[in-house]
Every structure is written in C-alpha cells, then in structure tokens.
Amino acid sequence: MTAPISELAALLPEGALVTDEATSDAYRHDSASSCAAGRPLGVVRPTTTAEVQAVMRWASRHRVPVVPQGARTGLSGAANAVDGALLVSMVRMDRILEIDEVDQVAIVEPGVVNADLSRAVAAVGLFYPPDPSSWELSTIGGNLATNAGGLCCVKYGVTADFVRGLEVVLADGEVVRVGRRTAKGVAGYDLTRLLVGSEGTLGIITEATLALRPAPEPALTMAAVFAKTADAMTAVTRIMASGMRPSMMEFLDKPSIRAVQAYRDMGLPVDAEAMLITQSDRGPLAAADVAAMGAICEELGASEVAVAEDAVESAMLTQARRLVNPAVEELGATLIDDVAVPRARLVDLLAGMEQIAAATGTFVICPGHIGDGNMHPTVVFDRGDDAAAERAQRAFDAIMRLALDLGGTITGEHGVGLLKRTWLRSELGERSYALQQQIKSVFDPLGILNPGKVL
Numbered sequence: 367m368t369a370p371i372s373e374l375a376a377l378l379p380e381g382a383l384v385t386d387e388a389t390s391d392a393y394r395h396d397s398a399s400s401c402a403a404g405r406p407l408g409v410v411r412p413t414t415t416a417e418v419q420a421v422m423r424w425a426s427r428h429r430v431p432v433v434p435q436g437a438r439t440g441l442s443g444a445a446n447a448v449d450g451a452l453l454v455s456m457v458r459m460d461r462i463l464e465i466d467e468v469d470q471v472a473i474v475e476p477g478v479v480n481a482d483l484s485r486a487v488a489a490v491g492l493f494y495p496p497d498p499s500s501w502e503l504s505t506i507g508g509n510l511a512t513n514a515g516g517l518c519c520v521k522y523g524v525t526a527d528f529v530r531g532l533e534v535v536l537a538d539g540e541v542v543r544v545g546r547r548t549a550k551g552v553a554g555y556d557l558t559r560l561l562v563g564s565e566g567t568l569g570i571i572t573e574a575t576l577a578l579r580p581a582p583e584p585a586l587t588m589a590a591v592f593a594k595t596a597d598a599m600t601a602v603t604r605i606m607a608s609g610m611r612p613s614m615m616e617f618l619d620k621p622s623i624r625a626v627q628a629y630r631d632m633g634l635p636v637d638a639e640a641m642l643i644t645q646s647d648r649g650p651l652a653a654a655d656v657a658a659m660g661a662i663c664e665e666l667g668a669s670e671v672a673v674a675e676d677a678v679e680s681a682m683l684t685q686a687r688r689l690v691n692p693a694v695e696e697l698g699a700t701l702i703d704d705v706a707v708p709r710a711r712l713v714d715l716l717a718g719m720e721q722i723a724a725a726t727g728t729f730v731i732c733p734g735h736i737g738d739g740n741m742h743p744t745v746v747f748d749r750g751d752d753a754a755a756e757r758a759q760r761a762f763d764a765i766m767r768l769a770l771d772l773g774g775t776i777t778g779e780h781g782v783g784l785l786k787r788t789w790l791r792s793e794l795g796e797r798s799y800a801l802q803q804q805i806k807s808v809f810d811p812l813g814i815l816n817p818g819k820v821l
C-alpha cells in the first residue's frame with residue numbers, strides 16, 4: 367500500500383476501502399459497454415456522510431481524482447473509472463430515513479434502490495413517480511446525478527421535478543445542504559436543480575429530500591400494433607394534442623419487439639412494424655381514456671388494439687418495455703443514443719435514422735419514451751470488429767446531429783458522461799459551455815471530481 371492510500375485506510379472503518387485488483391476491476395465500468403475505463407486506485411464504500419467527507423479531504427490533499435458511483439447502471443460511461451481515481455461507491459448508504467405523510471416527502475440516503483423507495487412509499491399510499499427502466503437496480507443517488515427519466519415521466523415529470531433538497535459533500539470535504547423541505551421556497555439561486563444531473567462532477571450527494579404524491583389509481587394499459595411506423599408516430603402526436611395525459615406512452619419498433627420476444631417469450635407481435643404501449647391512471651376515467659387512445663390508433667390504421675384485461679396483463683406489457691435494454695445487449699455491442707426531439711418531429715427522426723442506418727451500413731434498433739419525444743436509437747454491432755465499431759460510431763454521431771437539427775437534444779435522460787462529451791459544445795454553444803466550465807471550477811477548483819466527464 368502506498369503512503370497516501372494507507373493514510374486513507376487509517377481514516378476509514380475496517381473494510382470500507384478495498385484496493386485488491388479483482389474488486390477494483392469489478393467497479394471499473396458502468397453499463398455503457400462501449401466506453402473506456404481507466405485503472406482505479408481502489409474502491410471506498412462509505413456508510414456515513416462523515417466518511418465521505420474524510421475521503422474528499424484526503425483526495426483534495428493529495429489531488430486524487432474521485433469517481434462517485436451508484437449501481438453502475440448508467441449508460442454514458444459517467445461512472446467509469448479514470449486512471450488513478452478512487453471510486454466512491456455509495457450503495458451502502460441505503461437507508462430510507464423518513465417518510466412524511468403530511469408534507470409528502472421522503473428523506474433518503476443515496477444508495478437506496480429506486481424500486482425499494484417506490485415500494486416503501488406505496489405502503490403508506492404515496493407515490494415516487496420517477497421510474498427508470500432500471501428501477502430494480504439503479505440508486506436514487508445515480509438517478510439524481512443523471513436526472514433520470516422513466517416510463518411515468520410523460521405525465522409526472524423527471525427526477526428533478528421531485529427533488530426538494532440535498533445534502534452534498536463538496537470537493538474539499540465540506541458539507542452543504544441545498545434546497546428545502548417545504549413545498550415552496552425561492553431563497554437564492556437554485557443549487558439543488560444545478561446539482562441534479564451534474565453526473566458526480568460538482569459534489570457527492572449524501573442525502574436527498576424527495577417530493578411524493580398521493581398514489582394514483584392502478585393504470586389501465588392499451589397496446590396498439592401498426593404496420594407502418596409513421597402511423598404510430600402520428601398517433602402519438604394526435605393523442606398528445608387531444609388534451610389527454612397518458613401516464614405512460616412507450617414505443618417499440620420491429621427490431622425491439624423481436625429482440626424482447628427472443629429474450630423472453632411474451633407473445634409479442636413479431637411481424638408488427640411498431641407497437642405503442644400507453645396507460646391511463648385516472649381511476650374511473652381510465653377506461654374511457656384508453657378507449658379514446660385506441661380509437662385514435664384504429665383511425666390511423668393500427669392493425670390491432672388491445673386493452674390489458676387485468677393488472678397481470680398490464681404489468682406484462684410494461685415489463686416488455688423494461689426488458690428492451692437487456693434483450694438488445696444479447697445481440698452484440700451497442701451504442702445507445704438518447705436523443706429527444708419535439709413530438710411533431712418524431713416522424714422525421716425515425717425517417718432520418720433509417721437513412722443513417724442505410725448510409726452507414728449499420729443495424730439500428732429504436733425503442734423509446736415516445737410520449738416525451740425521447741428515443742433510444744441503438745446501434746448494434748459485432749464485438750471485436752473494428753470496422754463495424756467505426757461505422758457504428760458514425761451512425762451514433764449522425765443521429766445526435768439529426769436530433770439537434772430537428773430542434774432536440776443529444777440526451778434526454780442518460781446524461782453526457784464520456785459517451786456524448788464531444789457533442790455537448792455543439793448543443794450548448796460557446797458562451798453557455800464556458801459558463802458551465804466556470805461553474806465546474808467554482809465547485810471543484812482542483813478538478814478532482816469525476817474528471818473528464820460531461821465537460
């Protein structure tokens with residue numbers, strides 16, 4: 367053990383710091399299979415804010431880069447090790463500290479798994495809406511640091527919409543509390559919102575105060591199958607323009623349907639070009655909502671419109687959507703785009719994507735949170751084939767260019783991380799990019815927090 371590492375070990379409880387190569391290796395990567403990862407010094411798994419402070423004071427003293435980590439389900443390489451970094455895995459700070467039914471807030475440590483929080487608040491009739499497809503694995507800390515979206519976001523909003531306050535350990539080891547517990551509050555600049563989505567580059571979140579809502583009624587689910595993808599896109603714009611607020615609106619294209627069906631037999635229509643899955647959770651009005659959404663799909667030529675008969679069928683359709691990522695991973699190496707465009711431009715995005723796939727000779731699968739205009743065109747290629755990887759990268763980049771040209775963004779929910787870092791300037795413009803660099807240097811003057819990510 368080198369001198370600074372033994373100094374760190376002495377500051378922490380027995381077992382909190384692990385430096386053996388096998389363990390460090392296991393923590394090197396998040397779930398973005400195509401991003402590079404460096405060789406870390408070791409992994410710390412703190413259990414208290416004071417331990418995180420000790421780590422950051424030590425890191426500042428010795429100018430050691432630090433990479434905060436949650437469950438490493440991230441899809442942009444943001445949690446990947448950089449050479450010589452200390453990885454700080456927050457998964458052991460996993461307590462739900464309080465659920466307040468009057469103020470409708472939960473106070474949690476960052477290592478709480480999203481689905482565990484959802485179940486805990488549901489037990490008292492409350493609801494934490496942000497539900498990334500990774501909800502059974504990903505942590506609240508990771509969700510906050512990426513401003514994660516999910517299936518319910520089309521109606522309820524993303525993680526940032528449910529954050530009231532944060533406790534954060536800064537780069538120099540000081541603790542700050544930002545935000546508030548109350549429903550309202552406008553004192554000073556909104557540092558909470560700034561920290562949400564900052565991908566571990568501005569501070570380490572050690573506690574969060576999250577807003578909850580009363581639990582909605584169980585949702586009714588409708589699935590519509592289309593022979594033409596453009597018709598499904600038109601159905602989305604018609605439904606959203608009708609004034610209805612579906613509580614979920616997801617899209618699977620033909621390759622996604624086939625990938626999921628091959629991964630797990632769910633009776634999906636493998637010959638369909640496109641499938642829309644929508645929900646309404648408006649209690650007694652839900653049946654009329656899904657019937658109206660179904661009627662729009664039928665008018666637009668859907669070959670089949672089915673309403674789930676019960677909660678089990680409904681959960682199966684939702685599960686089909688959640689299984690896309692693991693199913694696609696089975697097909698080969700992937701580069702997962704995360705573009706979002708105004709809903710009216712979805713048709714252009716899909717058409718442009720097909721042209722890009724043809725021009726680059728690549729295979730692109732396109733599922734997405736279509737109600738938000740947030741799609742995941744995923745370039746699949748053979749592992750170990752350098753020429754295929756180069757073509758995939760060209761397709762991946764061209765899709766981001768297309769999204770920007772359509773008035774959209776390079777990332778709707780996965781974040782910039784390593785994967786889209788070279789594109790951030792194109793989206794922000796020079797002045798805005800420079801402002802972000804200045805903000806980074808205010809929070810992290812030594813540049814030790816998750817260096818090389820985002821900016």
Ligand SMILES: Cc1cc2nc3c(=O)[nH]c(=O)nc-3n(C[C@H](O)[C@H](O)[C@H](O)COP(=O)(O)OP(=O)(O)OC[C@H]3O[C@@H](n4cnc5c(N)ncnc54)[C@H](O)[C@@H]3O)c2cc1C
Pocket residue numbers: 396397433434435436437438439440441444445456476497498499500503504505506507508509510511512513514515516517564565566567569570571572691692779780816
């Ligand atoms: C199958 C699958 C489905 C997915 N579906 C969705 C989806 O529907 N919507 C969506 O938005 N994303 C989705 N993702 C991406 C991923 O799950 C999210 O980005 C998630 O929020 C990451 O959480 P994590 O705990 O795994 O964090 P990690 O991947 O470990 O880290 C993500 C980022 O957060 C930072 N971080 C982690 N904890 C802290 C902390 N306490 N303080 C400061 N920074 C921290 C890391 O440095 C990194 O920058 C999916 C991923 C998979 C594998």
